[in-house]
Amino acid sequence: MPRATAQGRKPNLRHRLAPWLFVLPFFTLYLLFLAWPAIQVCYLSLTNSDIAGQGHFIGFSNFQTLYQDSDFWASVVHTGYFVLLTVVPNTLVGFILALLVVRLKRLRMFVLAAFFLPFVLPVSVVYDAAIWVLDPNFGIVNLLSGSNISWFQDPVLAMPAVAGVTIWWTVGLNMLLFIAGLQNIPQEYYEAAALDGAGSFHRFLNITCPLIWPVGSLVLVLQLILQFKIFDQVYLLTVGGPFNSTVVVLLYMYRQGFQQGRGGYAATIALILVAIIILVSLIQFRVLRIRRANQ
Numbered sequence: 290m291p292r293a294t295a296q297g298r299k300p301n302l303r304h305r306l307a308p309w310l311f312v313l314p315f316f317t318l319y320l321l322f323l324a325w326p327a328i329q330v331c332y333l334s335l336t337n338s339d340i341a342g343q344g345h346f347i348g349f350s351n352f353q354t355l356y357q358d359s360d361f362w363a364s365v366v367h368t369g370y371f372v373l374l375t376v377v378p379n380t381l382v383g384f385i386l387a388l389l390v391v392r393l394k395r396l397r398m399f400v401l402a403a404f405f406l407p408f409v410l411p412v413s414v415v416y417d418a419a420i421w422v423l424d425p426n427f428g429i430v431n432l433l434s435g436s437n438i439s440w441f442q443d444p445v446l447a448m449p450a451v452a453g454v455t456i457w458w459t460v461g462l463n464m465l466l467f468i469a470g471l472q473n474i475p476q477e478y479y480e481a482a483a484l485d486g487a488g489s490f491h492r493f494l495n496i497t498c499p500l501i502w503p504v505g506s507l508v509l510v511l512q513l514i515l516q517f518k519i520f521d522q523v524y525l526l527t528v529g530g531p532f533n534s535t536v537v538v539l540l541y542m543y544r545q546g547f548q549q550g551r552g553g554y555a556a557t558i559a560l561i562l563v564a565i566i567i568l569v570s571l572i573q574f575r576v577l578r579i580r581r582a583n584q
Contacts, residue, residue: 333556340552351557361558363533364541365565367448371519371537374452376512380505382456383463390464391471401468405461412458412521419454419526441527444534451522451535458522459515463508470504471497506577513573517566538562 329342334351338344355361390401407415422429423440431437440450474497482492520539523529529536529544536544538558546555 330556330559333553334560336553337551338553339550340546340555342552344553347553351554352561354554355557355561360533360536361538361541364536364538367535368517368519368537371448371452371455372513372516374449375455375516376509378452379456379460379512379516380463380508383460383508384467384501384505386460386464387467387471391468401465404464407458408461410458412525415454415458415522416525419450423450423454442531444531447527447531447535451519451526454526455516455519455522459512463512466504466508467501470501474500509577510570510573513570514566517562517569538565 333342335346335348336344337347337350386404390397390404393400407418410418420428423431425431425437425439425442428440430440438446441447478496478500479492482496487495518539519537520543523535523537523540524543527535529540539562542555542558542562545551545558
């Protein structure tokens with residue numbers, strides 16, 4: 290009888306361990322390359338360490354210094370300005386392009402590839418293309434408009450120019466997500482509405498918009514998180530200039546950590562940025578959920 294009980298327990302134990310064996314590689318990599326570095330960053334923010342991690346424990350002094358750092362708060366404002374210039378416009382442009390692409394009868398794949406191609410380009414190629422298009426002397430935009438605007442050297446135009454380049458670079462992913470959402474809307478809804486006498490605008494307003502809203506809310510959240518982490522475009526196109534008008538949070542963190550050797554202070558900036566992203570994302574998610582519930 291004990292033997293039968295032991296044999297009966299073996300399959301149960303094996304079934305319980307099998308899922309953990311499958312996820313063990315992921316958990317191992319997660320702990321090694323994500324969880325442990327995050328813990329190290331949290332500890333580093335409580336020290337006066339250099340970029341190599343050599344320093345002493347100083348408690349929350351870095352946070353107190355950061356609270357009084359006007360340059361840091363200026364970088365937060367610049368980052369927020371960039372988010373305003375990109376998140377909603379990028380989403381709207383992606384939605385409009387998706388509406389146009391799904392209505393094409395010919396060359397749909399060619400047009401889709403043309404708009405999606407910039408998204409797969411590395412940032413160095415995007416930089417070269419942006420300089421070629423917006424060059425003050427030989428750029429296509431200035432040649433067509435008959436002007437010689439220094440887009441990346443003007444304190445007023447530098448950030449909108451970087452935002453425009455970012456939208457051109459990343460809108461392909463948004464368009465692809467919206468196309469997938471539009472193609473999942475059953476055509477029977479439109480046919481039934483047309484039989485009831487609803488026009489194109491009413492079908493778009495009462496069928497397309499409500500059913501595409503879950504995809505739109507997803508795109509908005511993804512764009513918010515991605516654009517808060519802007520670094521590459523600003524570093525290559527403006528290097529934070531002119532007159533520090535495009536210094537965003539990650540660029541300021543890079544300067545503190547790698548140029549001034551303040552690793553602990555840079556880690557503090559990173560933690561505050563993560564907290565800002567989480568807070569703003571939760572607020573946005575709450576607003577989007579309320580908007581969806583009211584539909």
